[in-house]
Amino acid sequence: MSPAVSVAIPTFNRRETLRRAVESALAQTHEDLEVVVSDNASTDGTQDLLRELAADRRLRIVRQPSNRGMVANLDAVLRLTRGESAMLLSDDDWLAPRCVEVALAALQSRPGRVAALGRVAYVRDGHEIEAGLPAPFTADDPAGRVRDYFAAVGGDRGNSWFYALTKGDLLRSLPPLRDVLGFDWLRVAQLAFCGQIATVDQTLLFREIGGVSETTARNVRESRLPPLHAKVPHFVMAGQALADIGWRSPVYAPLGARRRLQLALTCAAGVPIRNARHVMFHLAPPAVQRRWHARA
Numbered sequence: 001m002s003p004a005v006s007v008a009i010p011t012f013n014r015r016e017t018l019r020r021a022v023e024s025a026l027a028q029t030h031e032d033l034e035v036v037v038s039d040n041a042s043t044d045g046t047q048d049l050l051r052e053l054a055a056d057r058r059l060r061i062v063r064q065p066s067n068r069g070m071v072a073n074l075d076a077v078l079r080l081t082r083g084e085s086a087m088l089l090s091d092d093d094w095l096a097p098r099c100v101e102v103a104l105a106a107l108q109s110r111p112g113r114v115a116a117l118g119r120v121a122y123v124r125d126g127h128e129i130e131a132g133l134p135a136p137f138t139a140d141d142p143a144g145r146v147r148d149y150f151a152a153v154g155g156d157r158g159n160s161w162f163y164a165l166t167k168g169d170l171l172r173s174l175p176p177l178r179d180v181l182g183f184d185w186l187r188v189a190q191l192a193f194c195g196q197i198a199t200v201d202q203t204l205l206f207r208e209i210g211g212v213s214e215t216t217a218r219n220v221r222e223s224r225l226p227p228l229h230a231k232v233p234h235f236v237m238a239g240q241a242l243a244d245i246g247w248r249s250p251v252y253a254p255l256g257a258r259r260r261l262q263l264a265l266t267c268a269a270g271v272p273i274r275n276a277r278h279v280m281f282h283l284a285p286p287a288v289q290r291r292w293h294a295r296a
Contacts, residue, residue: 003058005033005100006083006168010074011091012040012067015049017208024094026056030101036060038077041067070222075177086172087165092208099204103165106200114195117164118204129209134160136199137192143255143263145192146245150267153185154234154274161188161197163205170194175249182237186244189267190251234272242268 007025011018018037025035035056039046041064050061062080064073078088085104089095099118106116121131135152137145153159162184174190177183191197245252246264255263 002082002084003032003034004084005030005104005165006081006086007033007035007089007095007100008077008081008086009035009037009089009091010040010070010077011037011042011046012070012073013042013044013046014091015042015044015046017092018046019049019053020094021089021091022050022053022059024097025089026053026058027097028095028100029098030104033100034058034060034081034083036077036080037062038073038080039063040070040073041065069179071177071179071183078177079172081168081172083168085165086168088163090163090207093163094206096202096204096206098202100165102200102202102204106198107165107167110196110198112196113198114170115161115164115166115191116198116200117161118200118202120160120163120205120207121203122207122209124209128206131203132160133201134199137197139196142193143259145196146189146263147266149189149192149197150185150241150270151274153188154271159184159188160205160207161191164191164197166191167195174251178240178244180236180240181233182240185237186240186249189241189245190249193251238268238271241271 009018009021009025022035022037025033035058037050037059039050039061047063050059053059054061060080062077064076067073068076074088078086085107087100087103096118102118103116107113117134119131119133121128123129135148137148139145139148149161153161170191174187177187180186188197242264244264245267246261247257252260252263
């Protein structure tokens with residue numbers, strides 16, 4: 001029998017934080033779950049840690065024979081899930097004990113919902129610096145939900161919706177994650193088109209500031225993308241959104257060619273405009289960027 005919920009954790013050389021992530025998932029008040037870890041050929045003793053934690057039979061461990069890259073490993077672990085609902089957890093983040101219980105109740109409370117998440121607390125050096133509530137996307141119109149998402153995503157705290165508890169069959173049926181800058185934006189936009197994304201005003205996820213996504217430059221390096229992408233990331237992401245919505249992804253086919261292209265142009269054009277401050281930062285000389293980070 002499939003578990004009610006799957007928590008998917010992709011990892012690579014993060015032994016020092018992986019224990020916290022796995023144990024927070026296994027300690028959920030909702031116990032009918034599995035925790036799936038995909039180790040992307042770590043070399044830091046991660047497998048020793050996972051063998052220690054495997055005393056809990058709800059933990060499933062997959063080791064990739066070679067490093068497939070961050071996005072491929074992330075996509076692989078999501079497709080390995082078997083739960084009726086599934087969610088992603090980064091290997092340096094952790095869940096509040098009632099995360100699955102609360103998010104699952106919100107997800108199941110209305111038939112049109114495909115995903116649910118709560119407040120996200122951001123932590124630096126052991127201190128919580130902020131807890132933000134992501135916007136819900138509950139409009140009846142699928143295209144309207146996608147527009148609302150692109151109006152909200154971005155800024156200093158990224159894309160929390162990517163970590164929502166999501167209907168498992170839908171999550172596994174979507175096209176593979178593309179190894180491009182903004183792959184997570186493309187995925188959440190697809191989810192928003194497929195159904196409503198609800199939020200709960202409780203802190204359910206804790207995110208450690210300082211991982212791969214802390215800076216765009218590091219994200220580009222870890223994803224093995226062209227260095228130029230770190231200089232003009234929002235224009236790259238706008239181009240990816242234009243292609244995915246406009247003609248590439250089968251998810252938007254019900255709109256028809258004309259309406260999906262209109263939606264694509266609207267969403268893509270807004271990316272650099274709404275993130276103008278960050279566009280200026282990435283175009284600034286390195287010395288200016290360092291001062292900017294220091295003030296932040």
